[in-house]
Amino acid sequence: MTASCCVVLSRGDEAALDELWVRHAPWLLLRLRRRAPDEAGDLLQETFLAAWRNAGSFRGGDAGGWLWRIASRRLVDASRRARVRDPRRLPQPTGTDAGVTASAEEQVLADVLDADLATALDQLSPELRAALRATVVDGFSTREAAAVLGVAEGTVKSRSSRARALLRHHLASFTHSVEDA
Amino acid sequence: MTQQDRWHADTVALRQYATGTATDAVGWSVETHLTGCIVCRARLAHLFTDADRSELSRLRCELSVADGLAQSPASPRAALRGVLGPWWAWIGLVVTAFTAVTLLGVVPTPQSGLLTSWAHVLAPLVPLGMVAVVYALADRDPAAAVTPRGGLELALIRTAAVLVVTGPTVTAGMVTIGGGGGAAWLLPGLALCAGALALGPSVGIERACVGLTALWLAVVAVASPPSGLASAAAVIQPSGVTNALWAGALFAAIVVVAAQRERFDLPGRLS
Numbered sequence: 001m002t003a004s005c006c007v008v009l010s011r012g013d014e015a016a017l018d019e020l021w022v023r024h025a026p027w028l029l030l031r032l033r034r035r036a037p038d039e040a041g042d043l044l045q046e047t048f049l050a051a052w053r054n055a056g057s058f059r060g061g062d063a064g065g066w067l068w069r070i071a072s073r074r075l076v077d078a079s080r081r082a083r084v085r086d087p088r089r090l091p092q093p094t095g096t097d098a099g100v101t102a103s104a105e106e107q108v109l110a111d112v113l114d115a116d117l118a119t120a121l122d123q124l125s126p127e128l129r130a131a132l133r134a135t136v137v138d139g140f141s142t143r144e145a146a147a148v149l150g151v152a153e154g155t156v157k158s159r160s161s162r163a164r165a166l167l168r169h170h171l172a173s174f175t176h177s178v179e180d181a
Numbered sequence: 182m183t184q185q186d187r188w189h190a191d192t193v194a195l196r197q198y199a200t201g202t203a204t205d206a207v208g209w210s211v212e213t214h215l216t217g218c219i220v221c222r223a224r225l226a227h228l229f230t231d232a233d234r235s236e237l238s239r240l241r242c243e244l245s246v247a248d249g250l251a252q253s254p255a256s257p258r259a260a261l262r263g264v265l266g267p268w269w270a271w272i273g274l275v276v277t278a279f280t281a282v283t284l285l286g287v288v289p290t291p292q293s294g295l296l297t298s299w300a301h302v303l304a305p306l307v308p309l310g311m312v313a314v315v316y317a318l319a320d321r322d323p324a325a326a327v328t329p330r331g332g333l334e335l336a337l338i339r340t341a342a343v344l345v346v347t348g349p350t351v352t353a354g355m356v357t358i359g360g361g362g363g364a365a366w367l368l369p370g371l372a373l374c375a376g377a378l379a380l381g382p383s384v385g386i387e388r389a390c391v392g393l394t395a396l397w398l399a400v401v402a403v404a405s406p407p408s409g410l411a412s413a414a415a416v417i418q419p420s421g422v423t424n425a426l427w428a429g430a431l432f433a434a435i436v437v438v439a440a441q442r443e444r445f446d447l448p449g450r451l452s
Contacts (some may be wrong), residue, residue, distance in 0.1 A: 027222050030225070064217055065216050122205070156379060
């Protein structure tokens, strides 16, 4: 269904853009907001503008991955732009840090999601988590991740390999404690 | 369809994500899943807060009226416009450059030597001005937002196009007016363009063009008789020594551009 929506979109039908917006703008807005809180709205508009004009590059299937690819490029551009304007500016801390008050909801979540993984992730520093998110969740190349995070490419590589090593270590220790019990 | 068989995000997790309170572990899991799941994307939209709902409709309204979105999507011609600006600007620039050179060619300067007319003094500024105009027009075009080129690549394409067009145009103008030094303007012209690219990442290419133009005019003013400085006059006067200096400046600017190629960024990149 989404595929046919994009076929129409490539013909320039604004109703198709509307449909694409209804389906994809909500999750894209939230995802961009966790990465660039101040610019999420602008980036969302740029993403849809780019999608609208490049609908021909859509290869079919679900449009989610295609749209995120476009959005993530906007994100890389915005980070580079911000640093060209002000080289001293550091990337803003994004995402919610651990330490949100424990609630009944989180108790439920602990059962639903892999609690061990969540705990292991929370033990990583924000820098390591940011590197891991950029390379694993967002699918950025080392170069793009370096632009988004505002660090050198070598730093991205060392941080993400350190983050993986620490995750492995933490997860292994959980397994041991379960075996010991 | 196998939608029903699939794993779906937990409602509590989705609600936390929608209200911005999800931890990284929850957030990542939700995000990775949403990229490919139509069902959970729709569920997430239903969990939106009222504030976010109105934010979304505001963004959507702006999008319809902004950027001529009602027009057809990108054609190859629109993409080219995002890179080089509108075609009429190029016609106008060529005609203006040629006319200016031939008109200024008959206005004598107080300078001595080869700089017999104002055309000789001002010719090196033509490519610089044209780069500034192309940047100003092309970057304001909505098509520039989705130009499939960016950064240094875009800067080099635009500069190269300007040099290809201005080179023959200005040289033809200089030959028309006579007085020698048909291509002598080219080396300082090249060095000034490269200088604008070198300064671009720091101050913006348009501003770099304006600044270098002002600098050149200031040197011309200082070098003008009767109280003209001989050293300033020597800088703008084509000779073996100044050619070597301009070649050196050109090389230095290219080195600076190459060294900071990562810093080149211009709006509109989608490769």
